[in-house]
Amino acid sequence: MSAKRGALLACALAALTFLAPVAWGLQSPVEVHLAELEGPIEGLCLSAGGLETKLEISLAAGEVRRLRVPIAPSPGASTSLGAEFSEVDPPASARLAGRAPEQAGDWSALPINMQGRSLPPVQRTRPAPGSLRLALLAAAMILVLGLRRRPWLAALCGSAFAIVVLLAPAPVDASPVMRVLEGDRTAGRWLEVLGSRDRLELGRAESGWMRTLPSTSEAYIELAEGEGTGPEVMTICAPGARVFYMREPRVQPDLGRQHNAHADFQSVWVREPGGVLEGLGPWRRGDPCPTTPAPGAGSPPGWLLAAVPQGVPILLGVEAGAAEGSQEWLRLVGF
Amino acid sequence: MSPTADAEAVFEGTPPSLAGFRELGLFILAWGLSILPILLPERAALSLGDSSRLALVWIPWVALIGWPAPAEGARNTRRSWPLALGLALPVTALAAWIDARSGLGRGALEATYLGAALSAILLGEARYQAARGGLAIYAPLWFVTVAGLPALAASISWGVRGELGTSGLAPWLASVAPLGALWENVHPDHSPWHAALFCPSTLLCVVICATMTAARQARKGAGL
DSSP states (O other), X not given: OOHHHHHHHHHHHHHHHHHHIIIIISOOOEEEEEEEXXXXXOOEEEEETTEEEEEOOOBXXXXXXXXXXXXXXXXXXXXXXXXXXXXXXXXXXXXXXXXXXXXGOOGGXXXXXXXXXXXXXXXXXXXXXXXHHHHHHHHHHXXXXXXXXXXXXXXXXHHHHHHXXXXXXXXXXXXXXXXXXXXETTTTEEEEEEEEEEEEEOSXXXXXXXXXXXXXXXXXXXXXXXXXXXXXXXXXXXXXXXXXXXXXXXXXXXXXXSOBOSOOEEEEEEEOTTSOEEEEEEEOTTSOOOOSOOTTOOOOOHHHHTTOOSSSXXXXXXXXXXXXXXXXXXXXXXX | OOTTSOHHHHHTTSOOXXXXXXXXXXXXXXXXXXXXXXXXXXXXXXXXXXXXXXXXXXXXXXXXXXXXXXXXXXXXXXXXXXXXXXXXXXXXXHHHHHHHHTTOOHHHHHHHHHHHHHHXXXXXXXXXXXXXXXXXXHHHHHIIIIIIHHHHHHXXXXXXXXXXXXXXXHHXXXXXXXXXXXXXXHSGGGOOHHHHHHHHHHHHHHHHHHHHHXXXXXXXXXXX
8 A cells, every 4th residue: 555545544534533523422312212102192201311301292092102212311420310291181091100300309409428328239240251252252363363464354354253252142141129218317308229230120100310330321211101001110221231210219218216117127237326336136117126236137238338427326227028139228327 | 566555465475574473473462461351350350340341452452553663664564453453353342242231332332442443543554654664753753642641641640649639731631642542431431432532543643644744755765
């Protein structure tokens, strides 16, 4: 290749470079994916990242439409989400319903200690290459080195192997759901934090805040009505990423030193203002909180104690009766 | 066929030179270094957290592909970056697959892949043109572009720490160099994708154009 042709190649690559930021360089938006939206519906308002997207759609009874709406996420913060369906006719047939987006409120309005609490440890998916891909890699290296006298053919061969490595099948394992009830007695606020990997089924379309880790993951929301007259289902999908959803619980847990109207706890720990942490063992619903340390109670997991304020009493607990593989925790500041 | 054209056609059939073995060794070294982040045992890989394996895997390739070659004249110089690319693409594809399965968005991965591949191609081409023209200026130019700017950025960053707060100059200097930009992409949550892709590639385009112009003048002067 002559220098002139080389200069042309460089100019072409430079032009591609100038175009590239437009096509690939911008952060991916959260995409709201409404699956199987069935009428009657006369309007829809979606809220994410401080932006509201109003959809003027009119679906007759039985009419089904599939929508994908990209919405920019809030950089470095939890993205508030909400879905509200406008008046339908007849109202009774509105099976998809959500609270108004503004009810999710501003994340920064929450007590600072609640904003900064540690997220539940959802298992990361850092897949191993696997023997198939490693074998492909070794084969590619041997073949490319064998073609070193023909570098362009070697590049072509490497590209072909790269495509095969990308497309080779791999098993996908399911991730359990982690749930944490976060409370702040002083502020009187509660948050239900749900975490999972790949997808998080919320069960009801409700306003809240979402976060994905890593934050550059491509997330979308599926909002679908249930079978027949069943409840609507809102699912946050972010393939491979850890997904977290924070919302205010419909019913605030009723807990105190002398009463427990919330749930059976498999084990609880209390950290007094002095900083001493004691494992108190099981705490049954309806009973007062145990006061004496239980032998062999063990320690709570480290993530549950991270970033909690000092000098105030704290209750930590793991609920009994969680579904197979799932875990339900409670963390109350100001117990 | 002009005397300067299609050096690889002349190269075919001739015994590989010492420089050929040297660059092959360089590429095998880059391959070995690039596969390390993928083959790390689970416990060691935990320390990398959510770091982009794709960016980590590209770093040795971008660092080594433009390594200044000894001038052997137009006839004995071969364009070697396609071979390096052939070795790099399967490894980087595997890293991209791991990142995609770990939740990194497609846009971020494409930006990293395209930016790094462009940087590698441009550096490889600049190396080839400089070797053909016997350009001595390429070595310091390569050093400044690839290693010097990130090193300078790191020095400034250390120098001002605790005294002047965060200096805007250091991140900017790091982001205009391909290695600095790749290092930013290792942490996907903090990376300005557009800057990471745009600045180093533009800088490299300037470098390669300057190198090729100088190489052509050098060859004309040598009567090739």
